[in-house]
Amino acid sequence: MSAVPQQATAPGAPRIAVRDLRIWYGTGGAPVRAVDGVDLTINAGQTVALVGESGCGKTTLGRGILGMLPPSAAVDGEVVVDGVDLAHLPPRRLRAMRGLRIGLVFQEPMTRLDPLMRIGDHFDEVLRTHRPKMSRAERERESVAMLRSLGIPPSRIRQYPHEFSGGMRQRIMIGLALVLRPAVIVADEPTTALDVLVEAQIVEILAELRRNADCGLLLITHNLGIVAKAADRVAVMYAGHIVEEGEVDRVFSEPAHPYTRELLRSTISLDTSDLHYIPGSPPDLSAPLSGCLFHPRCPDAMRVCQSRDPGQTATAGGGRVSCWLHRLDELEPADREPLPDREISVADEA
Ligand SMILES: Nc1ncnc2c1ncn2[C@@H]1O[C@H](COP(=O)(O)OP(=O)(O)OP(=O)(O)O)[C@@H](O)[C@H]1O
Numbered sequence: 001m002s003a004v005p006q007q008a009t010a011p012g013a014p015r016i017a018v019r020d021l022r023i024w025y026g027t028g029g030a031p032v033r034a035v036d037g038v039d040l041t042i043n044a045g046q047t048v049a050l051v052g053e054s055g056c057g058k059t060t061l062g063r064g065i066l067g068m069l070p071p072s073a074a075v076d077g078e079v080v081v082d083g084v085d086l087a088h089l090p091p092r093r094l095r096a097m098r099g100l101r102i103g104l105v106f107q108e109p110m111t112r113l114d115p116l117m118r119i120g121d122h123f124d125e126v127l128r129t130h131r132p133k134m135s136r137a138e139r140e141r142e143s144v145a146m147l148r149s150l151g152i153p154p155s156r157i158r159q160y161p162h163e164f165s166g167g168m169r170q171r172i173m174i175g176l177a178l179v180l181r182p183a184v185i186v187a188d189e190p191t192t193a194l195d196v197l198v199e200a201q202i203v204e205i206l207a208e209l210r211r212n213a214d215c216g217l218l219l220i221t222h223n224l225g226i227v228a229k230a231a232d233r234v235a236v237m238y239a240g241h242i243v244e245e246g247e248v249d250r251v252f253s254e255p256a257h258p259y260t261r262e263l264l265r266s267t268i269s270l271d272t273s274d275l276h277y278i279p280g281s282p283p284d285l286s287a288p289l290s291g292c293l294f295h296p297r298c299p300d301a302m303r304v305c306q307s308r309d310p311g312q313t314a315t316a317g318g319g320r321v322s323c324w325l326h327r328l329d330e331l332e333p334a335d336r337e338p339l340p341d342r343e344i345s346v347a348d349e350a
Helices: 058-066 091-100 119-130 136-149 154-158 166-178 196-212 224-230 248-253 258-265 324-330 343-349
Strands: 014-025 032-043 047-051 073-081 102-105 184-188 216-220 233-238 241-247 313-315 319-321
Touching: 014 058, 014 216, 032 058, 032 073, 032 216, 032 241, 047 058, 047 196, 047 224, 058 073, 058 102, 058 184, 058 216, 091 102, 091 119, 102 166, 119 136, 119 154, 119 166, 136 154, 136 166, 166 184, 166 196, 196 216, 196 224, 216 224, 224 248, 233 248, 233 258, 241 248, 241 258, 313 324
Parallel strands: 047 216, 047 233, 102 184, 184 216
Antiparallel strands: 014 032, 014 073, 233 241, 241 319, 313 319
């Protein structure tokens, strides 16, 4: 497969910086704090995977970055893309930025491609809207180059979406996001609707994208196998917070947070027939707990964990973790005692 077109941003320069982002949904009762003080940076050419159990806020964070939240959501904090804070842009300027600076890859491409439009016309429309000065010939050249870079023969440019396989349609979606050379692409579960073989192709494309394009990619996925193959860094989300972030290899081989460790254990392994799961369930985000939010389910919980937020501690390789186990030297002996009433939340599950 040939390379995705190159851009001029210095390798490793930040393309997006999310700072203290908070997103909550007003539901009539207490607000649901779906994203609660998230910091995240994605550099040029870097893929950051966002993982965590269902309901921990991954999609809300992705949509917050894209400025595509429902009207019931309120936002505070910063989403800085190439120096512009998107979280505080008026809706019209935000719409212009979206697509141009931030691309989006959806789970199910068929719902996003117009069945009555040829593939070439999809590319043409995107380029015409966002790059009005481009000539027709230039637009066609760009479209053909993009299709070729994604392994789709340019001869198919006049075909309709239904003439492509599911995997090819997803590649076309990736191409439509990439053709504008955005600073960052958000891909929310891009392989969920695909079979295993096609999923492997998409993973390869995402890995290729990481090597050759200089945009940043936020990859939201439940599939830790994909994270291992396609991401540079992983951010582990729990109850609206990023509890651990770091290089994929390091986080997977030496998870610093008990939640990360339990999440990794809960994936089905070919080496074992045991199916491990994390007892209990994530907290109600409209009535957050004090202290570390994972403490009711944490096998390592200490007394301090139920009352005091652990803040963030740097880990090796430029990572970070929010866990008192990494700040033991700051604790009194009484703080370090194991938490006696943890079984309550496990019983809740039953
Ligand atoms: N439109 C909405 N209105 C109110 N609450 C919402 C809305 N969307 C999501 N939520 C709540 O926000 C929290 C985070 O949901 P979100 O979909 O972001 O999690 P997720 O990690 O992406 O889950 P999944 O992996 O199942 O997609 C959940 O408690 C969810 O019920």
